[in-house]
Amino acid sequence: MGRILTGAAMALALVGALSGAALAQQPTEVRIGVALEPPILDPTAGAAEAIDIVVYQNIFEGLTAIDENGAVQPGLASSWTISDDSLTYTFKLHEGVTFHDGTSFDADDVKFTFDRILAADSVNAHKELYTDIAEAKVVDPFTISFTLSKPVGLFLFNLGRGDAVIVAPESADNNATTPIGTGPFAFVQWDKGNRVLLERYEPYWGTLPALSKATYLFIGDTAAMTSALLAGDIDGTNNFAPDSLAVFEGNPQFKVLVGTTEGETILGTNNRKPPFDNLKVRQAMAHALDRQAIIDGATFGYGTPIGAPFAPHNAYYVDLTGTYPYDPAAAKALLAEAGYPDGFSATLKLPPLGYARLSGQIIASQFAAVGIKLELINVEFAQWLQDVYTNHDFDLTIISHVEPFDIGNYANPDYYFGYDNPDFQALIKTLNETVDDAKRKELAIEAQTILAKDAVNGYLFELAQTGVWNAKLAGMWQNSPIEGLVLRGIHWVE
Known part of the structure; x- marks a missing residue:
């Protein structure tokens, strides 16, 4: 009997197969139009917002992360404690994290990142945010402490900025053109003047995003962006020209997010x-x-x-x-x-x-x-x-x-x-x-x-922030409390 399906069971199996096929056909890729092409792809070596639009919380991550409401959340650090005098912060790091080239992440990478930020030849655009760090000390492979020269009320927030994402000594020198981080998306290619392609990093340490691929297309002209949206050549843009939003308002094929x-x-x-x-x-x-x-x-x-x-x-x-x-x-x-x-x-x-x-x-x-x-x-x-x-x-x-x-x-x-x-x-x-x-x-x-x-x-x-998106996309940030276009929550819905 175990080898024989009844008519009802066969019907249920067929329905399940068809549902699976429908799910398989659900889009898992997104194409996003952005107005400016980044000059480089390393947020620790440039001030342009266009860098973070592509890489922040996508390719690179920090010890903390800033959410859509501007609040500090855990990032590569799972937890932290603060001394009574507010001068020592001790962070426990997630274990089992790897960079996109397969190298492991640990406290040595964190120390390297901040030693690099504070070095005399640092090109970090906001080095001044971290100059009150007197010492970054590796306690053990997954624990690091920071001793500050004075209390810094925004220290946890500043650790979540693009300027403080964690980089590895093996790849840091090449991040401007070939970025390698720990985030949910890995860099694939940069066709300068045209696009940057990212793919989901399957060994990602956290929850895998719904998207399997994301393409950033650089479209500086409002008319060209409008045409690309209407033609379906792109699936959305995070910040569209307000004077042209009327084209999309009331159009059921699009959603306009104003934040x-x-x-x-x-x-x-x-x-x-x-x-x-x-x-x-x-x-x-x-x-x-x-x-x-x-x-x-x-x-x-x-x-x-x-x-x-x-x-x-x-x-x-x-x-x-x-x-x-x-x-x-x-x-x-x-x-x-x-x-x-x-x-x-x-x-x-x-x-x-x-x-x-x-x-x-x-x-x-x-x-x-x-x-x-x-x-x-x-x-x-x-x-x-x-x-x-x-x-x-x-x-x-x-x-x-x-x-x-x-x-x-x-x-x-x-x-x-x-x-x-x-x-x-x-x-x-x-x-x-x-x-x-x-x-x-x-x-x-x-x-x-x-x-x-x-x-x-x-x-x-x-x-x-006036985003225009395909009506079947969800999970985009409505507000922009920090530079970036975070992909991890974006997904397609029926």
């Missing part, structure tokens, strides 16, 4: 230069800004209003947009109190970014209504870096600050907008050295509130 990024867009103000060194003038400008009109005109409605330099998806964010609400009458009164009853003239230097130049035109109109006459000066990015960022030769500018948790820039009086507040500097020092999360949140909110009240810059909006 936030780390890009705080500001009306950068030269606080060291009259009349902007006058608080009442800065307050007047803040009251003259109609954020929603700027968002509607410059981002086609996809930005999120901000009242301080902090991303709305961050757990420490506080909504301060009401500190100086749009009120032209209040703006005029403050200008008169500051000694400018008839307003004043100023220049607004604009880099070659669509959101900046569109925002500039709108702000010029809003400021004109309260008596501030702006001359718009369009500059190329190299000139903007020279004039504004380096030489501080500007009145006003518009730019997005995209680094995570960069509120500390305001504690540097030599930074380009020249804000010099000793009390704020002391607060940031305390924040940087605080490890307790609840206390860190209190301090971060206090810092945001000071900057909002001082109207250090005109806080406009958070740049949106």
Whole structure:
């Protein structure tokens, strides 16, 4: 009887076979269009966001990992302990991990990675984030400790950035063109000017991703990206031009994911230069800004209003947009109190970014209504870096600050907008050295509130992440709290 199938059993077997066939036909590959091609593929040797878009948490991994909400999660470290004085972090590492060339991962690789970051000839773009590491010590093959010269509140977060992914001494020198990491996807090939191909790494130590292959296609032109999406030549893109999203909204073949990024867009103000060194003038400008009109005109409605330099998806964010609400009458009164009853003239230097130049035109109109006459000066990015960022030769500018948790820039009086507040500097020092999360949140909110009240810059909006994807794809990050396009959760659904 064991060799004979009944009619019902045969039917069930046939159904199972057909279901298996259907599952076998389910796509397991994805083709993603991205606007910029990375200059190299080693995130520890370059600052370009385009590098992390391809490799972060895909090819390379860190001791910790940053999730979609910006929270720190375990990575290659399964757990850690922190000493009572917050100066020693001890990490237990996952065992059985291999790099994509088959070499084993252990604590020696971690020590090598950080010795390399801190070396005198290091080319790491954010070496400064790790200079408080006094010693990285191998305790045993799967335990490593870090001793810090002072407490660093963001230490675990910084370990999860692309700048701190773990590399092996056997392959590190070639990672720029042939990256070898421990992640769920292995590098296959880079056709420069066209694409990068990744394949699932079957011996991966963690949960295998659903995708078996991912291809990044470099498409810098919006019209070409639109055509590729509509033709099905690519399955999605993580950040599409907002002015062209209408093509896909309401189309059942696509899903549009709108989230936030780390890009705080500001009306950068030269606080060291009259009349902007006058608080009442800065307050007047803040009251003259109609954020929603700027968002509607410059981002086609996809930005999120901000009242301080902090991303709305961050757990420490506080909504301060009401500190100086749009009120032209209040703006005029403050200008008169500051000694400018008839307003004043100023220049607004604009880099070659669509959101900046569109925002500039709108702000010029809003400021004109309260008596501030702006001359718009369009500059190329190299000139903007020279004039504004380096030489501080500007009145006003518009730019997005995209680094995570960069509120500390305001504690540097030599930074380009020249804000010099000793009390704020002391607060940031305390924040940087605080490890307790609840206390860190209190301090971060206090810092945001000071900057909002001082109207250090005109806080406009958070740049949106506007992804366009095949409607049958799921698992993409809606928000972008850190540079990257993480593949591990992406999968096809019926």
